[in-house]
Amino acid sequence: MRPHDILMPTAAGLCCRPGGFHIDPVRPVERAVITHGHSDHARPGHGAVLATQQTLDMMRLRYGDNFAGATQAVGYGETIRLGDTTVSFHPAGHVLGSAQVAVESGGIRIVASGDYKDAPDPTCTPFEIVSCDVFITEATFGLPVFRHPEAAAEVRKLLDSVALFPERAHLVGAYSLGKAQRVIALIRQAGYDAPIYLHGAMEKITHYYAEQGVPLGELRPVKGVKKAALAGTITLAPPSATSDLWTRRFPDPLTAFASGWMRVRARARQRGVELPLVISDHADWDGLTATIAATGAGEVWVTHGQEDALVHWCRSKGLAARPLDLVGYGDEDEDVGMPASDSEAAEA
Helix, strand or coil: CCHHHHCEEECCEEEECCCCEEECCCCCCCEEECCCCCCCCCCCCEEEEEECHHHHHHHHHHHCCCCEEEEEECCECCEEEECCEEEEEEECCCCCCCEEEEEEECCEEEEECCCCCCCCCCCCCCCCCCCCCEEEEEECCCCCCCCCCCHHHHHHHHHHHHHHCCCCCEEEECCCCCHHHHHHHHHHHCCCCCCEEECHHHHHHHHHHHHCCCCCCCEEECCCCCHHHHCCCEEEECHHHHHCHHHHHCCCCEEEEECHHHHCHHHHHHHCCCEEECCCCCCCHHHHHHHHHHHCCCEEEEEEECHHHHHHHHHHCCCEEEECCCCCCCCCCCCCCCCHHHCHHHHC
């Protein structure tokens, strides 16, 4: 048996024919194994979904109770039999509940890592190296220019700005699953104990994180708060909300955006971001290359991102490598699955 007999790219996504399932399929399939809850990986409409309990909970929050015909929760380190394969889940360090999926058949182990990072994160289980024959890696930041700074230092920039401009409201754009909660947790670790305000689209998932034991401190909905009372405060909101009419409710708003893409200053300028915060939930170039080496894989498949540069690096190290050219993955759509009462329109 060869690796591509076990997993192969198809129009629906990465397909495991011996196991009878797809990993993070982009269209409805009979059986889906989901790595994490971001909407570009976790879509509704599958016949059956296998994922960690937290990923299943996230999908239920976003899509409702009937997001799949059936569900099964799989814990980290747990091994299950699917067709002619064995499948196990391992921490990916990306967001709460995120997992790498190890698929074994015919003496070959392939690890589909989904999205991952090796940097510390107080809101989710740390990334785990899983030895394998073939490693499937993302390449979102797969260029040597992307070397992320310490996230705590970026949050310190935010708090220094809050102290420097007490008359202004600080609006932090951050993806509603994972990034927002990580930023809040880092703010708390830095000693900031004042209430933090949330855009309506942030509330469900952020409160779920708190229920799961992630220390986020006092959180308040921003809706209904008087404009003057928001001076000197921090509010977390979806990135799109920080550049629309919604910001008029804040006194002299200062816009920040937490993203690995803020390393590219042109992107910050295009978005009108006054305070770019380089905080990413994806591995940077050093994280990607170190992880690939640590897995011991002799073959690497690269997907969704800067595929060519990482493939070239792998080949320069004597590894077999190829791009998978999967489509449908990238920064998640923040409005997917949000009911009208929680949408940005409701907050305008």
